[in-house]
Amino acid sequence: MPKTKYIEIYEDLKEKIEKKFYEYQQLLPSENTLVKEYECSRNTVRRAIGNLINDGYVQTKHGQGARVIYQDFKQNEYMFGETESFKQFASRNHKKHETKVITFETLTVDETIHEHTLMPIGIEVYHIKRVRHLEGNPVIMDVNYFRKDVVKELTVDIAEDSIYEYLSKELNQRAVTAKRKMVVERTTEMDENYLKLDGFNSIVVVTSHIFNGDGVMFEHTQSRHTPGNFVFFDQKQTK
């Protein structure tokens, strides 16, 4: 699987910034210099730098250059909200994890579910409730709706392991676009029964709409996070 040139350059520059070969506040070499260094066109260098801008690693200024604004961050232990599965997250952080399935059923989308999930009325969906445990503590409740025509035959076993692993490996399905909304709400009785709230009377509710490569919104998920374990990062650049 050969990577593209601009991705290679992007990753190389990124690593050099992280390793402080290019330091905070320093200007990157000019585009023309990088063109010679990587033996490519200026467009390709610019695409690589464009990605670094999106990641908040550099900031460019017209006739000046691309300045490094990446700062080493005491990486938080917990870092939810990224586009990765619970299992991946737990593994990456070397955390003991477990998923318990509370509800597993098939439903037909009616008016009420449609209002809530934006799934088209009449289709069949899996409705799954799961509690995620981290180091033995129940910290997240996931409420999923999966389109059955896309995810085919789900089972409780798969839901206890990783639905995303199953989708990518067995069905070659991938989440391509994720739209999310975050709010904080008062806890419900359900939250109090299932989650370790540590005195909080609120819960972070992340509602996601997830599209596959065909542009089909195949998943609607409400993730209810205990506040103590929730962190979200974001960076934006005004054009």
Added chain:
Amino acid sequence: MPKTKYIEIYEDLKEKIEKKFYEYQQLLPSENTLVKEYECSRNTVRRAIGNLINDGYVQTKHGQGARVIYQDFKQNEYMFGETESFKQFASRNHKKHETKVITFETLTVDETIHEHTLMPIGIEVYHIKRVRHLEGNPVIMDVNYFRKDVVKELTVDIAEDSIYEYLSKELNQRAVTAKRKMVVERTTEMDENYLKLDGFNSIVVVTSHIFNGDGVMFEHTQSRHTPGNFVFFDQKQTK
């Protein structure tokens, strides 16, 4: 101030999607068609579409096209977290707003402040605490640190109006990059004294590092939002 071509195309397509000229799940005209329509090069069309992808409006697939995945959203009344000032937000939503300055002082950054804000040790900063009122209710507490060498002469009057308006109009300074981190914490005594918490024992803490066009991190802000008034949207696309 003439806009660039790709921005014009981007905005035109965006509007057509919002107005449902191009509908949900429909494919946009091919790049070559758009090239003829807008009388421009293919690269320019592709840049415009790239922006639509970033906004979560379309999703492209190799060999197929760009599919609209924009869905009308019951726009939430409150929508914090965007890159806009409190005053802009309040005005856009036709809300009565008011800002009360609690603390206004000049400090020299020491080890402790540096640890917390990443501002360089030894420089002078304004330290400002403000409570934001919306429709008469205190809903946000902002704790700012501004580099004095960048923001020059701040006053309490400016802080009560809009520091950002002052910066852009008087000093021609702009926030270019904003890095943010969101967590939920238990309320402090200060939160309880100053904010209308409506029974919540938690508070949404948004910590921001803000860079100007010269790559100087001139502002560090901790925004403490009452949970009931906090909404954050996000969309990501896997490459």
Added chain:
DNA sequence: TGGTATTTGTCCGTATGTATC
């Protein structure tokens, strides 16, 4: 099933404009 056309993705080179140094 297979071949062809369409469509997006990558990459290159060049030219011009504009901000910075």
Added chain:
DNA sequence: GGATACATACGGACAAATACC
């Protein structure tokens, strides 16, 4: 004013995935 550097735009070539007949 001149040199440097980024920003925009155009055009062309080829590859790869998809759609169509």
